[in-house]
Amino acid sequence: MMTVDTYDTLAEANRAMQDRSRFLGGGTLLMRAVNYGDQSFQRIVRVRDASMHEIRSEGGRILLGAGVTMSRIIASPDVAFLAPVARLIGGPAIRNMATVGGNLFADHPYGDMTVALLALNGRARMADGSEMDLEDLLNRRGSMRSIVSAVTVDRPTGDEFRFKKVSRTKPKGVALMSIAAWLPRPGGRLSGVRVAYGAMGPTPIRVRAVEQALEGGNLDASTVDAAARVAAEGLNLPDDALASAWYRREVAPVHLKRLLLGEGRR
Amino acid sequence: MAKKPISFTHNGRETAVFAESGSNLLDMLRRVVGDLSPKYGCGQGTCGSCTVLIDGEPHLSCLTLAETVEGRNVETTGGLQRGPDLHPLQKAFMEGFSAQCGYCTPGMLMAAKALLDRNPRPTREEVIEAISGNLCRCTGYEPIVDAIMAASGQVSGRVA
Numbered sequence A: 001m002m003t004v005d006t007y008d009t010l011a012e013a014n015r016a017m018q019d020r021s022r023f024l025g026g027g028t029l030l031m032r033a034v035n036y037g038d039q040s041f042q043r044i045v046r047v048r049d050a051s052m053h054e055i056r057s058e059g060g061r062i063l064l065g066a067g068v069t070m071s072r073i074i075a076s077p078d079v080a081f082l083a084p085v086a087r088l089i090g091g092p093a094i095r096n097m098a099t100v101g102g103n104l105f106a107d108h109p110y111g112d113m114t115v116a117l118l119a120l121n122g123r124a125r126m127a128d129g130s131e132m133d134l135e136d137l138l139n140r141r142g143s144m145r146s147i148v149s150a151v152t153v154d155r156p157t158g159d160e161f162r163f164k165k166v167s168r169t170k171p172k173g174v175a176l177m178s179i180a181a182w183l184p185r186p187g188g189r190l191s192g193v194r195v196a197y198g199a200m201g202p203t204p205i206r207v208r209a210v211e212q213a214l215e216g217g218n219l220d221a222s223t224v225d226a227a228a229r230v231a232a233e234g235l236n237l238p239d240d241a242l243a244s245a246w247y248r249r250e251v252a253p254v255h256l257k258r259l260l261l262g263e264g265r266r
Numbered sequence B: 001m002a003k004k005p006i007s008f009t010h011n012g013r014e015t016a017v018f019a020e021s022g023s024n025l026l027d028m029l030r031r032v033v034g035d036l037s038p039k040y041g042c043g044q045g046t047c048g049s050c051t052v053l054i055d056g057e058p059h060l061s062c063l064t065l066a067e068t069v070e071g072r073n074v075e076t077t078g079g080l081q082r083g084p085d086l087h088p089l090q091k092a093f094m095e096g097f098s099a100q101c102g103y104c105t106p107g108m109l110m111a112a113k114a115l116l117d118r119n120p121r122p123t124r125e126e127v128i129e130a131i132s133g134n135l136c137r138c139t140g141y142e143p144i145v146d147a148i149m150a151a152s153g154q155v156s157g158r159v160a
Helices: A010-015 A030-035 A070-075 A077-087 A092-097 A112-119 A134-143 A208-214 A221-229 A245-261 B025-033 B088-095 B105-118 B124-130 B142-151
Strands: A003-007 A021-023 A043-047 A055-058 A061-065 A123-126 A131-133 A148-154 A161-167 A175-182 A194-198 B003-010 B013-020 B051-054 B057-060 B073-075
Touching (some): A003 A010, A010 A043, A055 A077, A061 A077, A070 A092, A077 A112, A092 B057, A092 B105, A112 A134, A112 A161, A112 A175, A123 A134, A131 A134, A161 A245, A175 A245, A194 A208, A208 A221, B003 B025, B013 B025, B051 B105, B057 B105, B088 B105, B088 B142, B105 B124, B105 B142, B124 B142
Parallel strands (some): A003 A043, B003 B073
Antiparallel strands (some): A061 A148, A123 A131, A161 A175, B051 B057, B051 B073
16 A cells, blocks of 8 residues: 655655655656556655755855756756756656656666766755765665755856757657766866766766866867767667667767767757 | 545636545546546656646646645646637637547647647747647647647636
C-alpha cells in the first residue's frame, strides 16, 4: 500500500526519508513509477517548504531551488542563460511540472538540464546544509537518501555558455546527445573550460578529454578540430532505441564542432 | 487502501472527495469525481491525452499526485461547454474535422486552451509548440493546428 506523507519543512521531510521512501518533486519520474507498479518503494514524501522554489543570487553564483520548474526557469530573467535549455525539455505540460531537483535523478536518456548545470560548475545543496559536486551526486544518486534542496551554478557572461540538444523529433524529442559547454575566455584564451554530455552514458558526464583539448586555446578551427578528435574519447557509449553507440561516436565530433564554432546554435 | 480528503475547484465547482493515497489526479477525476473527459494514454508523460489545466497551466494529470491539487483550480474538457454552447475550440475542431479516433482531442483542447487564454492571437509556430507534448496518431496534426488557428481571436483572454 502506498502512503503519502507531507511535511511543512525540508528538515522534517529529510528526516522522514527512510528505506522504501521516495521524494516527490514534480512527479514526472515518481508518478510514472507509481503508475507502472514499481514495488521498490511504498512511501511518498513531499514538502511544502517555499525555499525549494527560490531562484536567487548567492555571491557570484545563482541558486536554483530543487523545486523550481522548467517553466519558472524560462520565465525568470535571473537565469536567462538556462532558458534555452529548459525550452528543449518536454512539452509545455512537462515543463510546468519537471523540476531542477528531479532532473538530477532522471535516467538515461533524460536529464538535459543536469548537463547544463554540470557544465556550469554546479553544486548540489543537501537538506542538511552540506554541499557536493554534481559529479559526486550523479555517481552516488542511486544510493542517496538525503533530499537535494537546491543547486548552485556559476553565472556565465556573454556567449560563454552554449547548449545543444540533438534529437530526431522537433520541437519535442528525447536527446540522443546533448552538449553543454562553459567557455570562459579571460584575456582571450580559454581557461576553466567545462564540457558535459547527456545521453552519452548512464548519467550526464563531464568530457575531460575535450576540456583539456580546449584549455588555453582560442575558439579557432585548429583548437576546435583538436577537441573534435577526442569528442568521444574515454566514453562508454550506450546503445539504445534512439541510436547505437557507433552512431553516437560518429556524430559526437560533428555536433561538438558545430556548438563550439557557433554553427546552428540553440 | 487509506483515503485522503481533497478539496479543489473542478470546472468552476467547489469539489470535495476522498482519494486513495498515492493515486494520481487522472484516476481521481475519472473514478471518484466521475469526469471521464481526460483520457489515460501512456501513464508516463509521453502522449498528453490526460492534459488538464491546474491554475490555468497545462499539467499531465496521470503524473500529478492527486492530493497536490488541494485548494487549486482544475479544468478539464468536460467543463469547456457552456450549456448548449460549445467552446470556440470545440467548434473549430468539429468544423475542421480535427478529430479522427478522438482519443487525443481532450488533451489537445486543454493544451490549446492554455495557449489561447494566455495568447489569443498565436502564430502557427506557437500553436505547434503549445501542442508539442500531445501525440496524435490519426490526423498528421495539420487539421488540429488549423482548428486552433481558426479559434484564435474567438477566445477571450484569461482574466487575471
